[in-house]
Amino acid sequence: MNTNEKIFSRKSAPERSARMVEAIYGCKWSLTVYQLLQNGKHRPGEMVKSVEGLSTKVLNECLRKNVEFGILQKNIYPEVPPRVEYEVTDFGQKFIRILDQLEQLQDEIERDNQSN
Template sequence: MNQKEKFFSRQSAPERSARMVENICGCKWSLTVYKLLAHQINRPGEMVRKVEGLSTKVLNECLRRNIEYGIIERTAFNEVPPRVEYRLTPFGEKFIHILAELEKLQAEMGPP
């Protein structure tokens, strides 16, 4: 009885990155926040004013989640009144590029 050589082993999804994509894309505000940052709207108060339906609480949760994954970074300025700004990290720029590619794939698939 001949056993055939196995060339490939079972492949599973990369756990950390798959979980990150699920959590970020599962948040309905993350993509909106990325658009705001792309348009140089990087202060939380301005973000809330520019997007109808976005509350400060939900924005803070979204920003915190993105900071945990290293997509966005927070800069606090030592001023009175306090000033905080957010921006994409280099990793975040790569992540946004991947999301843009997913949007292209969605467009190719056409309407459901």
């Protein structure tokens, strides 16, 4: 074997998932939306009424971004007036578990910093 032969190539961050994490954490309302969904608030009107400072415009942008990433699914019911509800997809469940692990890691870091 040639000792000068390189056996490892440069490792890069996973582009799409890194962008997703950045976009979700960059949107200050996404984590709140996940919490609302977990607590049975699936309609945008319910969400806006449940959170002080959350506007319909900002919520719609946040929901749109989460649907584009495949974290949430938008369900439109053919009723009059139209009813729209959101739910977490299977992929979204996996993604939210990762975000929960990041939050646990942050808590651990903060505990370690307080004890030092």
